[in-house]
Amino acid sequence: MLTISQLAAYAGVTVRAVRHYHAKGLLPEPGRDHSGYRRYDAAAVADLIKIRTLAEAGVPLSRVQELLGAGSAEFAAAVKDIDRRLRAEILERQGHRERIARLAGGDSLALPAEAVLYLGRLRELGFTDRFIGGERDAWILVAAQLPDRMPLYMAVKQQQLEDPTSLALYRDLAQTIDWEPSDPRLPAIADKLVALLEASYPADPEKTTDDGEEMPEDLAKLLDDLFLTLVPAAPRFLELLKARGWTGWTNFKRTSPTPAPGQ
Amino acid sequence: MLTISQLAAYAGVTVRAVRHYHAKGLLPEPGRDHSGYRRYDAAAVADLIKIRTLAEAGVPLSRVQELLGAGSAEFAAAVKDIDRRLRAEILERQGHRERIARLAGGDSLALPAEAVLYLGRLRELGFTDRFIGGERDAWILVAAQLPDRMPLYMAVKQQQLEDPTSLALYRDLAQTIDWEPSDPRLPAIADKLVALLEASYPADPEKTTDDGEEMPEDLAKLLDDLFLTLVPAAPRFLELLKARGWTGWTNFKRTSPTPAPGQ
């Protein structure tokens, strides 16, 4: 007669595993000796090895029981089933590998390649990390909601960086991220922005070229909110814009057909 | 401001997952509104998307935190580490697939191919399922302890099946599995077995050809025990053998140099 540790050693498993199989009903509880110790016969070794063999082959313990008692046909069917599961798990892991491989640099986290390029260009142009971080977070939101449109958006942004006027404005705006709401330089920047907006958007809404740049309202609201959260001067800046006949941030809109005079 | 379900929807995760990330400290607890509801700003969406991106790439949650705050270098190192883990898990699954594929039939469970062939031969020769089951369990024990020697053992067993005398004895022995200990046919079978033993093992132990067939004592004891457990008449049969100058079952041994006369 064998003790539990001898049994476990013969089958190549731990004592804890044997007790676990008892608890799960996979291996019948054997008789006890006078002091309550489990005592096993040789047949238990064979049973335990069968359990271990299936378990090591990736069979969930909950299915081991049926497999032990199954005939060839059911056994084959169950094996096919388990093989499917294993294949699926392998494919899942392979997908994971590809995904983390693409996360090589910190910037690419949750962003498509074109956005990473855009952020890299900003860095080249000397924008601060704080500003780039804000841009990154904003584009993460967009990429999550509208992945298909990211190439378009990024193309537009890259173009803006090529245009000297718009780049200059961008540099100004980037600075404001660290400014107080009361900073006296804000109105001038608002003027510059409005000037560019007036130039880009014809007064007649009929003539507005809708190239699909507009973002859905809820996403725009989210991005506006992000702006307001990250930039202390944002509320004041939006007020200045409103005074100049424009509202919004992500999607600029005229508040009136005839814009009011500056400041 | 967003509710938890809105946040979850933007990031493409469940509400439960968000709360889980809070509990794990991955996502900071936001402020609460007057009725205790969590209220999120847009920055939380970006944070959550980053967490989800890493988690979906197979990064364990316990490591997500460090990755979020890591620079490119540490990030790359961590990614390499995680990729190793994923590769290992894939290899493990592939090993499992091969193993269960080899478990196609019920007989091959925990047995090498040559043992399956041997059991198949027994079936062809008309041995009963109960007997074959006993043989199977015995060889499972041997295969677990001495996998390297299974080819040798199986070759010897196959040879025995080819020898008419030994096969006839085998058939007799197989029958005894269902007999009562008091069955009057037992002594005759013991005689036959002893006759074969005397022929195979020279009386002079010096001349015994030790071809490595002997099993280690503990394994032999285990197999003897299995025999005693499965076959009701086993104790009586061993007594009959002892009266004829032989002891043991798995490893037969003379009890005295000059065997006593039969029964």
Add this chain to the structure above:
DNA sequence: CTTGACCCTGACGCAGCGTCAGGGTTGCAC
């Protein structure tokens, strides 16, 4: 008699949430 090696049961821990349970809140329709 002591010491170390085993044996027992019971219970928590891990990973990543899913899923009640039990109870407040909100917002809209009637």
Add this chain to the structure above:
DNA sequence: GTGCAACCCTGACGCTGCGTCAGGGTCAAG
């Protein structure tokens, strides 16, 4: 005003396969 659906909250168990204490008996050797 009220009723109902849809949310929100905390707390806790469930799943997988054991590992690992905790707390306490047992056995064999010295």
